[in-house]
Amino acid sequence: MFLGSDALAVGPFTNRIAYLDEGDYVAIDHGSARIFDRDGKPVDRPLKMVSASAALVEKGNYRHFMEKEIHDQPDACQHTLSAYLDPVSGKATAPAGVDFSKVTRIQIIACGTAYYAGLISRYLFESLARLPVDIDVASEFRYREPPVIPGTLAIVISQSGETADTLAGLRWCKAQGLTTAAVVNVHESTMAREADLVFPTHAGPEIGVASTKAFTSQVAALSALALAAASARGHIDAAEEARLTAVLLESPRLIAQSIQVEDAIKALASDLAKARDVLYFGRGAMSALALEGALKLKEISYIHAEGYAAGELKHGPIALIDEATPVIVIAPSDHLFEKTMSNMSEVMARGGPIILFTDEDGARHARPGIKLIIVPKSDDLVSPLAFSAPIQLLAYYVAVQKGADVDQPRNLAKSVTVE
Numbered sequence: 113m114f115l116g117s118d119a120l121a122v123g124p125f126t127n128r129i130a131y132l133d134e135g136d137y138v139a140i141d142h143g144s145a146r147i148f149d150r151d152g153k154p155v156d157r158p159l160k161m162v163s164a165s166a167a168l169v170e171k172g173n174y175r176h177f178m179e180k181e182i183h184d185q186p187d188a189c190q191h192t193l194s195a196y197l198d199p200v201s202g203k204a205t206a207p208a209g210v211d212f213s214k215v216t217r218i219q220i221i222a223c224g225t226a227y228y229a230g231l232i233s234r235y236l237f238e239s240l241a242r243l244p245v246d247i248d249v250a251s252e253f254r255y256r257e258p259p260v261i262p263g264t265l266a267i268v269i270s271q272s273g274e275t276a277d278t279l280a281g282l283r284w285c286k287a288q289g290l291t292t293a294a295v296v297n298v299h300e301s302t303m304a305r306e307a308d309l310v311f312p313t314h315a316g317p318e319i320g321v322a323s324t325k326a327f328t329s330q331v332a333a334l335s336a337l338a339l340a341a342a343s344a345r346g347h348i349d350a351a352e353e354a355r356l357t358a359v360l361l362e363s364p365r366l367i368a369q370s371i372q373v374e375d376a377i378k379a380l381a382s383d384l385a386k387a388r389d390v391l392y393f394g395r396g397a398m399s400a401l402a403l404e405g406a407l408k409l410k411e412i413s414y415i416h417a418e419g420y421a422a423g424e425l426k427h428g429p430i431a432l433i434d435e436a437t438p439v440i441v442i443a444p445s446d447h448l449f450e451k452t453m454s455n456m457s458e459v460m461a462r463g464g465p466i467i468l469f470t471d472e473d474g475a476r477h478a479r480p481g482i483k484l485i486i487v488p489k490s491d492d493l494v495s496p497l498a499f500s501a502p503i504q505l506l507a508y509y510v511a512v513q514k515g516a517d518v519d520q521p522r523n524l525a526k527s528v529t530v531e
Contacts, residue, residue, distance in 0.1 A: 113140040118272045118298060119162045120317050120526075130157045131300065160300055176518045178320035178412070182504050183371060186364040188325040189332045189497065191314035196336035199361055202354030204340040208293065208309035212241065212341035216263030219290070220247040221281040223528065225323040225407065226269040226295075226330060231400035232496045233334035240348065240356075240493075241341035250277035254284040266290045267311070269334075271318060271326040273301020275528050282307060295333055297326050311337060320519045321526050322412050324504050327404070328367065331496055335360060339493075356493055363494040370487050370501045377502060380467060380483060381509035385413070387438050391429060392419040393459075394442035395452050397496045401442055401503060408507035412521050413514050422455040433464040441466055442503070444487070444495045445473035453477060469502055 115138070116122040119129050132138065135150025136157070149155045174180035195207050206212070218237055220230040227249055234245040246258070250268075266285035270278050273296035282303055285292050294307035297315050304310050313329035339356050342348045348356070384390065390409055392402035403419035410417045420429050422441070433439070439459050443452040449470075457479075459466060466482045468474075471489040478484055485506075490498040511518050 113145050118274050127162050129160050129162050178518050181324045185325045185328050186368040188315040188329045190364040192329040192332045197357050202357045204336050206340050212344040215265045217261050218245045219264050219266045221250045221253050222269035223250045225327045228400050228404040229330035230269050232331050232397045235397045236338035240338050241345050242347050250281045253281045260288045264290050266292045269295040271297045273298045273303035321524045328500050359491045359493050363497045366488050366490050366498040370498050373502050377505045378509045381513045385510045385513040390417040390438050392440045393422040395422045395448040398442040405503040412518050413511040422452050425455045433462040435463045439464045439466050442469045445471050446492050
């Protein structure tokens with residue numbers, strides 16, 4: 113008999129799982145488990161077969177699970193997108209059957225990396241579907257008691273589906289009478305069982321504490337949902353929906369190509385590993401990716417890092433710039449590129465060393481002395497997916513250079529099941 117916070121924790125030992133309801137407790141010995149409800153009455157909870165077996169959680173030829181999971185991302189995104197996109201008809205659908213034409217507002221609730229996936233999706237829901245989005249850190253959400261607006265769809269995002277603060281936010285929304293949906297990777301998790309709708313990701317088991325393939329799968333699923341919402345609300349026609357569906361279906365290939373910059377990133381790691389502080393800048397959806405990149409670096413390499421919207425540079429962060437503070441700039445050659453380059457010039461004028469993540473078009477405008485990582489050119493819809501793997505690889509190789517425990521960083525757990 114084994115107890116665990118989610119199915120993956122006991123995956124190496126069994127594939128037969130009984131999920132406890134809220135308030136349940138269990139007494140186990142070597143041969144049996146007795147489950148009681150919140151009133152102390154014996155109850156039976158059905159056994160379920162799960163796929164989180166030991167065979168699925170091997171590192172293979174990779175040094176760390178995180179490295180393997182970064183390389184798993186093309187397949188993870190492909191499997192996820194196949195649940196939302198029809199390549200034949202060129203249409204995007206919401207698997208749970210939600211009618212976005214009747215949704216007036218979206219409330220996203222999440223923690224950590226999942227929160228940054230939600231931030232990226234906000235740009236897409238608002239620009240493509242013209243659907244207002246509020247997003248909150250789950251640990252703060254219900255304590256501010258936000259006003260409930262009819263027609264709001266509350267979306268919680270979690271890899272495990274067991275994150276305590278996010279689950280509490282889901283229950284608060286249900287108590288207010290809102291329709292709830294869960295973007296989850298563990299399809300039998302508490303959130304999946306309690307939400308009205310489930311938007312699954314299909315990343316497979318993720319072992320590394322620092323989320324990689326679960327993050328990009330969340331972004332992929334939410335991007336497809338934004339596309340479905342835009343179509344349902346009449347903000348794009350059939351031809352544009354088919355074009356954007358094709359663009360989104362190309363993202364696994366773009367991710368695979370972006371992983372090929374691995375050697376160039378590895379060459380930068382030794383110098384970056386010497387830094388005490390690192391700043392990340394981006395605009396638009398890339399500002400959310402800057403936050404995610406900074407989180408990745410600090411949680412596995414223990415280097416202090418902060419992410420900012422590039423336009424905020426002169427509102428405070430520029431005071432931190434000096435020759436010893438590397439600045440990571442994430443800037444695809446989109447409509448915001450020139451503004452980001454202007455911010456980058458401000459950094460260079462103050463002696464800040466720069467690593468620029470851009471595409472081939474953007475690289476042509478780079479000044480001498482800038483270290484370049486060139487990512488495949490992509491449509492704005494999928495650029496967060498194309499740029500994610502290189503940002504993750506940078507954090508990974510810096511952590512390896514420093515000798516950190518990449519898969520199990522100090523003080524962190526994979527599933528945060530207490531507040």
